[in-house]
Amino acid sequence: MGQFAARVGDPVAHLPPVLTGGPGSVNVLIGGKPAWRGVPAASAAALQAAKQASDTIINTAMAATAAAVGPAFPAAKAAEEATKAAVAGVMSSMISSMAASGAAAGAAAGGIGAMVDIHTCTTPLPIPPHGPGVVIDGSTSVLINGLPACVMGNTVLEALGPPNKIVMGCPTVLIGTGPAASVSVDASAAIANMEAQAKQAATQAKQKAEEEQKKKEQQKS
Numbered sequence: 001m002g003q004f005a006a007r008v009g010d011p012v013a014h015l016p017p018v019l020t021g022g023p024g025s026v027n028v029l030i031g032g033k034p035a036w037r038g039v040p041a042a043s044a045a046a047l048q049a050a051k052q053a054s055d056t057i058i059n060t061a062m063a064a065t066a067a068a069v070g071p072a073f074p075a076a077k078a079a080e081e082a083t084k085a086a087v088a089g090v091m092s093s094m095i096s097s098m099a100a101s102g103a104a105a106g107a108a109a110g111g112i113g114a115m116v117d118i119h120t121c122t123t124p125l126p127i128p129p130h131g132p133g134v135v136i137d138g139s140t141s142v143l144i145n146g147l148p149a150c151v152m153g154n155t156v157l158e159a160l161g162p163p164n165k166i167v168m169g170c171p172t173v174l175i176g177t178g179p180a181a182s183v184s185v186d187a188s189a190a191i192a193n194m195e196a197q198a199k200q201a202a203t204q205a206k207q208k209a210e211e212e213q214k215k216k217e218q219q220k221s
Contacts, residue, residue: 002176003151004169006135007033011168012156014123014130019166021120021132026113028144031170036117037147038138038154040105041181043098043116047136047157049187050094050194054087057198058160071217075209082205083198084160088128090194091159095132102134102147111146121158133158135166141178151175 008024010033011017024034039047061083068076099116106114121130133156138148156164 002174003153004171005030005173005175006036006150006152006154006166006169007031008036008117009033010036010152010166010170012119012164012166014121014156014158014161014164016120016122019117019119022117023115024117025144030173033170035144036135036150036166037106037115037144038135038150039098039102039116040148041140041183042105042185043102043134044136044157044181045183045185046187046190047095047098047134049185050091050190051157053187053191054091054160054194057087057195058084061198061202071213074213075206078209079202079206082201085128086198086201087194088131088159090190090197092131094190095134095157095159099134106143106146109143109146111143114145114147116147117150119156119158119164121156121161121164123161128160130161130164131159133164137180139175139177140181142175149175151177 007030008022009018012019019036022034024036028035061080065076065080099118102116103114116134119133121133123130135150135154136157137155138150140148142149150166152166152169154166158164
């Protein structure tokens, strides 16, 4: 049985509580609203691999902050925030790149107006916000503009934070989800780039925080 079709403005679990950005299909309206489209399986697999790596990087930085005490805390916290910002930048860029690749694939398959819809999540982490996101598990049997149609229950992978979910769609239009796609991709280059940028940002932020801490101590003495 199918699931409720997802459209621009339908409810999601994170803030803002609706699908925003898009822009949604320009020529397929469902219940008077533009249909929402996801990324193809190959793009989804690459993003999932990168997101898993980014979560590990951030969790490691957060653990270092939690373990820091006394004078070491400001530098650890600065490194954590710099790590988050760097990872957010890399993931945001990759999401945009995968969306563009997906759109090209959709167009090549004959999809007129193919454009992967990008949701803008404003849920804070606390800072920076989760950022852009795309549906990674859209229908494998129903395409809109050559791209996976999206439904209630689909997952929105965002640059930061836990997965978002589409929690409602058009109750009068059901879309079949199709069999789960199994695709293997090599995202090692993107992951290595993210790790390098995060490490550099964390090192610079930590050094700056340590220098500021030394200045404060010198002023006290």
